[in-house]
Amino acid sequence: MTEPTTVSERTHGASGARIAAELRDAILAGRYSPGSRIRQEDLAEAYGASRLPVRDALRMLEAEGLVTLVANTGAWVAKLNPAECEELYQVRERLEPFLLSLNVPLLQEEQIDELGLLASAMEHTDDVERFLQLDREFHLASYAVAETTMLQEMTVRLWNRTQPYRRVYTRMFRAEGDHSVHYEHHLIVAALHRRDAEGAERVLAGHIRRTRLELARHPEVFDLV
Amino acid sequence: MTEPTTVSERTHGASGARIAAELRDAILAGRYSPGSRIRQEDLAEAYGASRLPVRDALRMLEAEGLVTLVANTGAWVAKLNPAECEELYQVRERLEPFLLSLNVPLLQEEQIDELGLLASAMEHTDDVERFLQLDREFHLASYAVAETTMLQEMTVRLWNRTQPYRRVYTRMFRAEGDHSVHYEHHLIVAALHRRDAEGAERVLAGHIRRTRLELARHPEVFDLV
DNA sequence: AAGAGTTGTATTGGATGCAATCAAGCATTA
DNA sequence: TAATGCTTGATTGCATCCAATACAACTCTT
Incomplete structure (x- = not known):
C-alpha cells in the first residue's frame, strides 16, 4: 500500500520534470551562464537521482531552446549569437503585440x-535582478488573461x-538614465x-523593437555572458 | 578498433534521433492519427531498439508539439482542438509573411x-498527398534562403x-473547385x-488567414482525424 | 442491485552496468 | 621542432532488470 514516507516526495513519474x-x-x-x-x-548527484531522469530533463530543456545537446559529446547551456538573438526579438515583435491585443478586452480594471x-x-528599484523580475512579471501578466495556451507558451x-x-x-547600461522603458510601460x-x-499593440511593438536595436548596438554583451 | 560493419550504421548516439x-x-x-x-x-520493437532511445524520441517529439506525454500513463499523438489550431494559424499569419519578406531580396530568379x-x-494534381507535399514544398522553399535558423525551425x-x-x-473539401489557393500562390x-x-507579405497573410477561416468554418474536421 | 473497496495485470519510470565514443596528452617520426 | 598517430581517461549512449503507478475487473458489503 505504498504510503508516501513524507507528505511530498511521492509522484513517481515527475523526477525528470x-x-x-x-x-x-x-x-x-x-547561476549557469550560456x-x-x-x-x-x-x-x-546534485538532484539526488540517476542519470536517466537527468537526460529526460536535458531533452526537455533542449526543446525549449535552453540547452544544446551534441550526441556522444555532452550538453551545454544554450548560447545565442547576436543574429539569433535579434531573430528571437523580431519574433517577439510580431507575436506579443497580437497576444496583448487579445487580452485588452479581458483584463479586469484591478x-x-x-x-x-x-x-x-x-x-524605483536599483536592483538589477528585481528589475528583471518585475519586467517579466509586468509583461507576462498582461498576457495571462486570454486563453491562448500555445501563444503564451511560445x-x-x-x-x-x-x-x-x-x-x-x-x-551594463541600466544606470544611463534612459527612462524610455518606464514611459513605454x-x-x-x-x-x-x-x-x-x-x-497598446503599437507601443509594445515599439518597446520590443527599441530593445532589439539597443541590444544590436552593443554586441559586446554577447562576449560577456 | 570498432570498424563499422557497413558504410552506414555507425553513429552511436543517434538511435533516439x-x-x-x-x-x-x-x-x-x-500513419498515426491524432x-x-x-x-x-x-x-x-518496431525500430529494433530498447525502450530507452524510444523515450528520448518521445521527449523530442513532445517538445515539438507532435506528441503528448502524461507521467506514468503514456504517450499519445498530439491532438488539437479547433481553438488551439486557430491559434497556431494566427501565429503563422504573423511569422511567415515576415519570414517571406526576408527572403524576397535573396531568392535567385531560377x-x-x-x-x-x-x-x-x-x-494539376488530383492526389491529396501529392497536393499536400507540393504545398509544403512551395512555402518552405520560399523561406529557405534567408539565414534565419530560429524562424525557419519555428x-x-x-x-x-x-x-x-x-x-x-x-x-473533404478539395474537389469543390475553389481555385483561391492557386491564385494566391x-x-x-x-x-x-x-x-x-x-x-508578397500581404498575399501570404491573406492566404494563411483564408485557410484559417475555412478551417474554422468546418469544425467537423476535428472529429474526423 | 449498486457502490465502494480491493486485487491483478499491463505499462511506464528509474537504477545499475557495460559498450561506444570523444578528447587530450604522450610518444614517435620526419 | 612540429606534426601525426596512438593510447588512456572521462563521459555519454544503450540494454536489462526491478519498482511504482494506473486502470480495469472483481468481490464484498449495504
Missing part, C-alpha cells in the same frame, strides 16, 4: 491597476531564451485602461 | 521560377503540428519576381 524545472530556474537566474558545460552525472503598480515599482520560451542577454545588458497601461487594443 | 525522425515522418504522413496511443515497447513550377504542378514546427488537419480538410510568385516584399 522536477529536475528540468530546477535547472531551468538556475539558468534563468543566471556556453557552460552541463555534465549528466553532476546533475544527477488587473490593469496592478500592472501600473508593477511599472511604478520598476522605476512567448514564455522566447523570454527564457533571451533572458541572459537581457540581464547582461541591464547590468506606462503608455501600455494607459492604453489598456482606454481599452485601446491597437494603441 | 533516428527513431524520432521515423516517428515524426509517420505522424506527418498520417489521439492514438503510442506504446513505448511497440516502438522499441529559384522563383521553380516556385512557379511547384504552384503549377499543384494545380515555422516547420507550426506546419508539422497542423498537418493532420490540413490533410483531412483537403480530403501565383500572386506570391509574381510579387517575388517584382521583388515586392510588402506585396
Whole structure:
C-alpha cells in the first residue's frame, strides 16, 4: 500500500520534470551562464537521482531552446549569437503585440491597476535582478488573461531564451538614465485602461523593437555572458 | 578498433534521433492519427531498439508539439482542438509573411521560377498527398534562403503540428473547385519576381488567414482525424 | 442491485552496468 | 621542432532488470 514516507516526495513519474524545472530556474537566474558545460552525472548527484531522469530533463530543456545537446559529446547551456538573438526579438515583435491585443478586452480594471503598480515599482528599484523580475512579471501578466495556451507558451520560451542577454545588458547600461522603458510601460497601461487594443499593440511593438536595436548596438554583451 | 560493419550504421548516439525522425515522418504522413496511443515497447520493437532511445524520441517529439506525454500513463499523438489550431494559424499569419519578406531580396530568379513550377504542378494534381507535399514544398522553399535558423525551425514546427488537419480538410473539401489557393500562390510568385516584399507579405497573410477561416468554418474536421 | 473497496495485470519510470565514443596528452617520426 | 598517430581517461549512449503507478475487473458489503 505504498504510503508516501513524507507528505511530498511521492509522484513517481515527475523526477525528470522536477529536475528540468530546477535547472531551468538556475539558468534563468543566471547561476549557469550560456556556453557552460552541463555534465549528466553532476546533475544527477546534485538532484539526488540517476542519470536517466537527468537526460529526460536535458531533452526537455533542449526543446525549449535552453540547452544544446551534441550526441556522444555532452550538453551545454544554450548560447545565442547576436543574429539569433535579434531573430528571437523580431519574433517577439510580431507575436506579443497580437497576444496583448487579445487580452485588452479581458483584463479586469484591478488587473490593469496592478500592472501600473508593477511599472511604478520598476522605476524605483536599483536592483538589477528585481528589475528583471518585475519586467517579466509586468509583461507576462498582461498576457495571462486570454486563453491562448500555445501563444503564451511560445512567448514564455522566447523570454527564457533571451533572458541572459537581457540581464547582461541591464547590468551594463541600466544606470544611463534612459527612462524610455518606464514611459513605454506606462503608455501600455494607459492604453489598456482606454481599452485601446491597437494603441497598446503599437507601443509594445515599439518597446520590443527599441530593445532589439539597443541590444544590436552593443554586441559586446554577447562576449560577456 | 570498432570498424563499422557497413558504410552506414555507425553513429552511436543517434538511435533516439533516428527513431524520432521515423516517428515524426509517420505522424506527418498520417500513419498515426491524432489521439492514438503510442506504446513505448511497440516502438522499441518496431525500430529494433530498447525502450530507452524510444523515450528520448518521445521527449523530442513532445517538445515539438507532435506528441503528448502524461507521467506514468503514456504517450499519445498530439491532438488539437479547433481553438488551439486557430491559434497556431494566427501565429503563422504573423511569422511567415515576415519570414517571406526576408527572403524576397535573396531568392535567385531560377529559384522563383521553380516556385512557379511547384504552384503549377499543384494545380494539376488530383492526389491529396501529392497536393499536400507540393504545398509544403512551395512555402518552405520560399523561406529557405534567408539565414534565419530560429524562424525557419519555428515555422516547420507550426506546419508539422497542423498537418493532420490540413490533410483531412483537403480530403473533404478539395474537389469543390475553389481555385483561391492557386491564385494566391501565383500572386506570391509574381510579387517575388517584382521583388515586392510588402506585396508578397500581404498575399501570404491573406492566404494563411483564408485557410484559417475555412478551417474554422468546418469544425467537423476535428472529429474526423 | 449498486457502490465502494480491493486485487491483478499491463505499462511506464528509474537504477545499475557495460559498450561506444570523444578528447587530450604522450610518444614517435620526419 | 612540429606534426601525426596512438593510447588512456572521462563521459555519454544503450540494454536489462526491478519498482511504482494506473486502470480495469472483481468481490464484498449495504
